[in-house]
Amino acid sequence: MEKLRVGIIMGGLSSEKEVSLNSGRNVYDNMDKDRYEPIPLFMDERGRFWILPWQLVSQNTTVDIVENLEKKARHIPYDDLSREIDFAFIALHGKYGDDGCIQGLLELLRIPYTGSGVLASALGMDKHMQQQILSAAGVATPRSVLIVEEEWRKDSAAAAKGLIKNFGIPLVTKPSREGSSIGVTIVRDSSMLEEAVESALVWDRSVLAEEFLEGTEFSCIVLEEDGLPRVLGVTEIHPQSAFYTYDDKYMPGRCSKFTPPKTIPPAVVERIRREVLKAYSALGFRSYGRIDGFVLNDGRVLVTDPNSSSGMAPSSFFFEQAAEAEMLPSMIISELIEISRTIHGRKKGPL
Ligand SMILES: Nc1ncnc2c1ncn2[C@@H]1O[C@H](COP(=O)(O)OP(=O)(O)OP(=O)(O)O)[C@@H](O)[C@H]1O
Numbered sequence: 184m185e186k187l188r189v190g191i192i193m194g195g196l197s198s199e200k201e202v203s204l205n206s207g208r209n210v211y212d213n214m215d216k217d218r219y220e221p222i223p224l225f226m227d228e229r230g231r232f233w234i235l236p237w238q239l240v241s242q243n244t245t246v247d248i249v250e251n252l253e254k255k256a257r258h259i260p261y262d263d264l265s266r267e268i269d270f271a272f273i274a275l276h277g278k279y280g281d282d283g284c285i286q287g288l289l290e291l292l293r294i295p296y297t298g299s300g301v302l303a304s305a306l307g308m309d310k311h312m313q314q315q316i317l318s319a320a321g322v323a324t325p326r327s328v329l330i331v332e333e334e335w336r337k338d339s340a341a342a343a344k345g346l347i348k349n350f351g352i353p354l355v356t357k358p359s360r361e362g363s364s365i366g367v368t369i370v371r372d373s374s375m376l377e378e379a380v381e382s383a384l385v386w387d388r389s390v391l392a393e394e395f396l397e398g399t400e401f402s403c404i405v406l407e408e409d410g411l412p413r414v415l416g417v418t419e420i421h422p423q424s425a426f427y428t429y430d431d432k433y434m435p436g437r438c439s440k441f442t443p444p445k446t447i448p449p450a451v452v453e454r455i456r457r458e459v460l461k462a463y464s465a466l467g468f469r470s471y472g473r474i475d476g477f478v479l480n481d482g483r484v485l486v487t488d489p490n491s492s493s494g495m496a497p498s499s500f501f502f503e504q505a506a507e508a509e510m511l512p513s514m515i516i517s518e519l520i521e522i523s524r525t526i527h528g529r530k531k532g533p534l
């Protein structure tokens with residue numbers, strides 16, 4: 184029997200391209216090769232696809248890969264992609280990767296793919312829009328205000344004063360659409376607020392200011408089974424830094440994660456599971472997702488960061504929670520591919 188040719192898309196145009204390379208090569212290494220033919224598909228900074236020889240997948244950075252593309256890789260124009268792969272495993276993160284852009288392209292090319300469709304992916308990326316939808320669905324989210332660049336520039340000092348009056352100190356600023364904690368600041372001194380907003384505006388033209396949450400962070404992978412989403416596991420996170428930073432997320436040994444949770448009581452874990460499923464459905468996520476939140480010190484459960492995709496490095500929540508559910512990396516990768524194929528087989532128009 185012909186094996187399904189699975190293009191693993193990695194790299195891309197976002198600030199998270201190195202994280203994506205790590206995800207992509209780990210998915211490549213762990214894909215069941217008796218069942219699938221994995222094809223490493225690198226997306227460069229101009230959005231072009233290249234099929235990489237497997238040797239290039241082990242390069243340290245996307246820059247190292249880019250240097251070798253012309254010599255060692257094969258450029259695949261968009262039109263030709265459906266002749267090269269039968270299915271796309273999206274291991275991209277961030278803008279153009281899990282925000283609906285690549286999903287739209289794959290829809291036009293008639294290539295089924297992992298993860299959510301165009302709208303749900305866009306919502307998974309946009310922290311302001313997702314909060315509107317979650318609130319309407321009765322899922323608790325942090326109190327926040329959207330700061331639009333043009334408005335901010337008119338009188339940033341007055342705007343900053345207003346934010347401090349609204350939220351007090353500390354407060355949190357973050358780009359509307361980013362990931363991996365990029366551009367996030369916990370503002371602990373009012374004189375730092377303007378700089379914090381500016382550092383978030385580097386990444387997007389709007390920024391969220393949020394109330395500062397005190398409590399315990401959690402992350403849940405949701406996976407669909409026969410069309411029904413289920414929470415794979417709940418992981419409690421104890422960052423080493425003052426918050427869960429880029430380094431805490433990706434540097435070996437930086438932060439402690441507990442699956443199942445170590446200090447969150449079972450009844451609260453049940454509430455987390457319910458809220459996470461509500462959030463998943465409200466945003467229209469499909470096949471899988473990763474939903475993060477806080478258990479506040481007063482016991483309330485808040486959803487802070489629903490993501491339509493997940494990091495896929497060896498120690499990511501995705502593989503950690505799969506292991507807790509007795510699934511090897513190869514097993515959950517296969518399951519995600521098959522779930523996604525079924526979903527795409529049943530869709531009416533774009534997912
Ligand atoms: N309102 C808040 N109060 C306290 N800490 C916060 C708040 N918002 C974010 N943080 C901290 O910043 C981290 C990153 O924020 P957030 O999850 O919104 O960003 P992200 O870049 O989308 O992350 P991911 O890579 O998980 O998608 C959180 O894990 C948490 O530690």
Ligand SMILES: [Mg+2]
Pocket residue numbers: 361362363488489490
């Ligand atoms: Mg996120």
